[in-house]
Amino acid sequence: xxxLVESGGGLVQAGGSLRLSCAASERxxxxxxxxxxxxxxxxxxxxVAAIRWSDGITRYVDPVKGRFTISRDNAKNMVYLQxxxxxPEDTAVYYCAAGVQAFGTRYDYWGKGTQVIVSS
Numbered sequence: 001x002x003x004l005v006e007s008g009g010g011l012v013q014a015g016g017s018l019r020l021s022c023a024a025s026e027r028x029x030x031x032x033x034x035x036x037x038x039x040x041x042x043x044x045x046x047x048v049a050a051i052r053w054s055d056g057i058t059r060y061v062d063p064v065k066g067r068f069t070i071s072r073d074n075a076k077n078m079v080y081l082q083x084x085x086x087x088p089e090d091t092a093v094y095y096c097a098a099g100v101q102a103f104g105t106r107y108d109y110w111g112k113g114t115q116v117i118v119s120s
Contacts (some may be wrong), residue, residue, distance in 0.1 A: 002029045002109060004096045009114030012086055020081040020114060022096030027077060031109070033102035034079045036070060038092035038116075046094070049081060050104035059103060063089075086118045 003025040012018055020036070035050035049060045049070040058070050069082040079096060093115050097107035 001046075002026045004098060004109050004111035006040055006094060006096045006111040006114040009116045010095060011117045011119065014086060014088055014093060014118055014120045016118070017025050017082070017084045018060075018086065018116060020096075022079040022081075023110060024098075026045055029077065029098075031098040031100055033099040033107065034070075035097045035107060036071060036079075036081045037095045038090075039095070039113075040045055040089075040092040043092075048094070050103055051079065054102070057102075071086070074112050083116070086116075088118050088120050090116060092116060 006020060008020040023066050032034045032053050034053060036048040037045050038048050039045040047061055048064060049068055051058045051070045051072055053072060072079045093113040095113045096111040098109040101106040
């Protein structure tokens with residue numbers, strides 16, 4: 001089965017930036033729905049950002065609007081999450097997800113996550 005792999009996480013100080021990447025194990029893999037979720041210690045997983053592959057339309061959770069940008073590269077079949085002006089509350093494991101339908105509630109493919117730690 002197709003697997004998603006995240007990369008780009010790390011430790012950064014408040015106000016800094018990181019760019020997360022999500023790659024699919026199969027070059028031909030295509031789904032119209034791609035998204036990023038995150039889970040902080042002791043909290044449940046929450047939606048962060050999503051993109052509709054067919055037209056590039058994006059959606060974000062309110063706390064990251066204006067700071068995070070989700071994008072995709074058609075040629076590389078990759079999805080990115082550019083995170084700027086990071087805050088300590090952004091600390092979490094970030095997961096890449098994919099589903100047949102964009103902006104839906106069901107995602108059939110998930111990565112194993114990449115850790116993001118924002119220090120103050």
